[in-house]
Amino acid sequence: MRMHPSVAALAAGLALGTGLAIGAASEARADFPDGQTIRVVTPYGAGGGIDIAARILSSVADEHVGTRVEVVNMPGAGGLDAASYVHGAEADGTTLIISDYGPLITLALREDTPYAIDDWVPLVQVTEIAPTFVARTDAPFDTIEGFVEAARAQPGGIPITHGTYISSSHLPLLRLEQLTGAQANHVPTSGGGETVQFLLGGTVPVAVTTPATIASAIEAGTARALAVATAERVPSLPETPTLREAGFDIVMPVWYTIFAPASVPEERRTAIAERIAAAYESPAAQELAERARIVVRPITGAEVETIFADTRATVEATLAELDD
Structure with a gap:
């Protein structure tokens, strides 16, 4: 990062x-x-x-x-x-x-x-x-529920980027798929910086990263946070629900x-x-x-x-x- x-x-x-x-x-x-x-x-x-x-x-x-x-x-x-x-x-x-x-x-x-x-x-x-699910503002969904529905409808069709394999940004995604039956196309990266580059550069429409790495893009209106994998909302993203609030029982903070x-x-x-x-x-x-x-x-x-x-x-x- x-x-x-x-x-x-x-x-x-x-x-x-x-x-x-x-x-x-x-x-x-x-x-x-x-x-x-x-x-x-x-x-x-x-x-x-x-x-x-x-x-x-x-x-x-x-x-x-x-x-x-x-x-x-x-x-x-x-x-x-x-x-x-x-x-x-x-x-x-x-x-x-x-x-x-x-x-x-x-x-x-x-x-x-x-x-x-x-x-x-x-x-x-x-x-x-907080591991944070975030999408570009031009993505065809604007909530975590919308992402899950899309990933169910198109198994393996929606690319999502994260850190290295089974890293702390990858495991919440794996758990979300296990609990919902959704299936995305996982695109690993070397870390937060590359993850954000893939997202904002158009390689993928959605990513799992941290609030700090994506804050400027959210402020600029080029990305929106969908959900955080913590027990409570994050002070820096007060409008972003937790996965639990969205109906997915996942708490995997870093x-x-x-x-x-x-x-x-x-x-x-x-x-x-x-x-x-x-x-x-x-x-x-x-x-x-x-x-x-x-x-x-x-x-x-x-x-x-x-x-x-x-x-x-x-x-x-x-x-x-x-x-x-």
């Missing part, structure tokens, strides 16, 4: 600040690794949304976490390299991963990974991104969540989650998030565990039916 120039500049600035900001730790607690650097590993390269979310934490960590947080980008093998590294690290809570569900759920279900889904415990959900291996003692996981959540709630972190045009709302405890479990169940059901 191609970033807005201001977001790219923010990512670069945060990366520089991370390398310079080494401060004193706050009050010591036996259940928290005070004085030790916490490594937050990302499964993707620098500059993307997950990287920016991690660097926001890093930039405020000394004051609000009490320990330096170092961001480590470890792209490769669809997230397998990063997840394997964190899974194999010492179980003291100083090595964590911030990820979407691809490496920890989808990959673990599809590949022979050195970890299982149950080997991970979500600590803090940082933000949630979350950016910080995880610890389950082998880390529970008391330590809880202490780390509390401090990380407080750091993200700080005015400094919220200001950085606003500059990056992302909504940071930390979720911890039972709520984030439920989100993780619900996502796992939906992805498992989708992949199981896909393989049948």
